[in-house]
Amino acid sequence: xxxxxxxxxxxxxxxxxxxxxxxxxxxxxxxxxxxxxxxxxxxxxxxxxxxxxxxxxxxxxxxxxx
Ligand SMILES: [Zn+2]
Numbered sequence: 001x002x003x004x005x006x007x008x009x010x011x012x013x014x015x016x017x018x019x020x021x022x023x024x025x026x027x028x029x030x031x032x033x034x035x036x037x038x039x040x041x042x043x044x045x046x047x048x049x050x051x052x053x054x055x056x057x058x059x060x061x062x063x064x065x066x
Pocket of ligand 1: 009010011012013016054055056057058059
């Protein structure tokens, strides 16, 4: 992971540095138990495709798939 990575934030409307939120695995484990396993695919998705968080506005950066 490159901490100096720049991404375009649609909220700030500029290139910003970003970071990845640490994944609270125990929370996802709890959610998986509560939803009888329905949460599991989301947990896996978050683990393998972490969302970038804008360092300036703290909003998740969603990259448009071209
Ligand atoms: Zn931003």
